[in-house]
Amino acid sequence: MVNYMAEPLVFHFEVDGDNFTSAGQASVQVKKNLRELGIDPETIRRVSIAMYEGEINMVIHAHGGVAEVIVSDESVEIILKDTGPGIPNIEQAMQEGFSTAPDNVRSLGFGAGMGLPNMKRYTDYMHIDSVVGVGTTITMKVNY
C-alpha cells in the first residue's frame, strides 16, 4: 500500500499597508481554516501568534505585503513577503526589545521589540531573508 499524501493546501493573503484596522485579519482567517482542518489547538495558536506578529511588522515597516500559508501533512509553513526597507542587521533585530518602530506606532502600543523574537519563540523554524532597499521574506514553520 502506498501511503497517500495529501496535496499541500495554500492560502494566500494580501496584507494592506498602513492600515491598522485590518491588521490581524489574515491571522484570524488562517485560524478559522486551521480549525476546519482539525489541526490541534496548540499548533493553531502558535501559527496565529507568529502570523499576527508578522502581519503587524509588515504594516508598520513595509507598507504591507503578501502572506502565504502552506498546510501540509506535517507542518504549517508561513511565508511573509514584503518590498519594504529591509533589515540592515538581522542579529540586532532579533534581540528582545530592539525596535525601529516610529513614535506614532509606539503610541498605539506596538513596537515593543518583541515581534521577531515572538515569531521565533512560537515556531519550530524561522529564516529571514532581507536585502536593504529591496525587501524582506520571512519563512516560518510550525510542526504538528
Added chain:
Amino acid sequence: MNTYIHSVSLDSSKCTGCTTCMKHCPTEAIRVRNGCAVIDSERCIDCGECIRNCPNNAKKSICNSFDEIKNYRYKIALPAPALMAQFDNLDNVGYVIQGLLDIGFDEVFEVAKAAELVSDYTRVYLQTEGIKKPVISTACPVVARLIALRFPFLKDNLLPLLPPMEVAAAMAKEEALKAHPELKREEICTCFISPCPAKVSYARNGFGSYKSAVDLVVSMSEIYLRLINVMNRDRNCDISSQSGRIGVSWAICGGEGSALLNDKILAADGINNVISVLDQIEDGNIPPIDFVELNACPGGCVGGVLTIENPYVAKNRLHTLRRYMPIALNSVPEDESYIPGEKFLPDMPSYKPLNRLSDSIGESMRLMAKIQALRRELPGIDCGSCGAPNCRAFAEDIVMGNADRNECIIAYKDLIRKYIREYDGGERDDSQ
C-alpha cells in the same frame, strides 16, 4: 451524536425564508432550505441573535411556562438582576419582590445576592498563584459555550466558579430545606427568571459534567406581564433589596468586572465584539489584564432577547435604582480566605471542534482544497439566495454534499443568458 438541548427554535409557520437570521448568525449555524430557516444544533450557541433580528417573530426561545411552578409545593423565584431594570421609576426592588410573591411564588431569592458572593470569590480566585490570566468570566453561558467550541486554547482561562444563577439556586434550596423541614427536596422548585435563551439551555444541559440546580426557567417577558398587573407602588413596601450595587450591576456590561475593584479588567458586550476580543486574547495581542468580562448581548444581560425594555433605557433605570443602595449586602465571612469546593465547576466541557471538515487531517485538506477551488468559481457577492450565509459557506455545503450548486441564482442567470444567446444565434442561423 449531538445531544445538546437548545432553547432557540423556529416557528416554521411564521418563517418566510427571508435569510435575515442566517446573515446575523455569528457561528453560521443557519441555512434556509425549502423556504424555511434550519438551525444546525451543533453550531448553535443560543446567543439569540436570530430571535433579535427576525422580522417575522418566527424565532423564539423555548422556556418553561410560568404555570409549571404549580407542580411544586414550594416555589422559589430567582429573578435575574436585569428584571429590576425593566420598570419605570422603580426606587425599591422590594416592589418587584412583593409582586413575585403576589403572583404565586412562596419565596424570592435574588440572583444579585449570589452575584455579590461570586464577586467576592472571584477576587479571592484572582489572587491564586499559577492561574492562567486573563481570567475569563463564565457568567454568560453563550461565551462559555463559544469558548468550549471555538477557542479551546482559552479553556484554562475560564473562571472555574459557578455562575450566580447556580449559586443562587443551590443556596435557595438548601435554605428552604432548613427553614421548612416538612418539605422534601423534590417538592421545592427553583425558578430562574431569565433575560435570555442561553440561560435556559444552561439549565437544561449543565456545563461539562455539572448539572444545573435550576429546576425551571421562565422568560422575563412572561413574568413581566404578570408582574405589572399586581405591582402596586402606591402602597407602602417594607421589603427591601437583598443585594447592593454590586449585585444589581451584574445586569449591565462592566458590572461584574468593576465589582472586582481592580483596574486591570476588560468588559465587552455584543457577540461580534466578544468574538474579536477572544481572537485577540488567543493571539496574545492584549495588554496585561487580570479579568475579562464578556457579555453576548448588547449592553450586558439587560440586552437579552427575553427582556422588555431597550437595553440602554434599562441601564439608565438601573443607575437610578442603585443610586441609594449600599455597595454590597452580601460577602463571604472575613475569615474565609478560600473558596469552598462546591462553588467550583467540576470540570470544563470537552473541546468539540466546530466546523471540522473530517476526522482525518489529510481528508480535511482534500475537502478544503475542493472548497477553495469552488469558492473561486462562485460570484462572491454573498447574497444568501442559495440558502447559505455567504459564498464560502455555500462552497463548503456543496463539497460536503449538503447543497446543490444550481441553487446559486447568479450562476443560474448566467446559464439562462447563455441559452438565450445560443437560441438567438440559432435563429439567425436558420434565417440565413
